[in-house]
Amino acid sequence: MAYGAKYIHKQEVEHKRELENITKMRELRDKGFSYWKIADIFNSMSIPTKSRNGKWHAKSIHQILNRLGILD
Numbered sequence: 001m002a003y004g005a006k007y008i009h010k011q012e013v014e015h016k017r018e019l020e021n022i023t024k025m026r027e028l029r030d031k032g033f034s035y036w037k038i039a040d041i042f043n044s045m046s047i048p049t050k051s052r053n054g055k056w057h058a059k060s061i062h063q064i065l066n067r068l069g070i071l072d
Helices: 016-030 035-044 058-067
Strands: 005-008 011-014
Touching: 016 035, 016 058, 035 058
Parallel strands: none
Antiparallel strands: 005 011
16 A cells, blocks of 8 residues: 555545655755655654555655655
């Protein structure tokens, strides 16, 4: 399941909190923050990953933004 979506009754719907996090990623990226720094910020703010157990990595941030076509 892609970050920003969840299943409810076998239907894929938007995950509002994750979409807010994607917006934060984009805003930070627009301000010139590196993928690594965004991951560091998310980890320091204890923003959960999709699995809720992992840590944020630059590659994860890049993949999420790339999937949505939000790359510079």
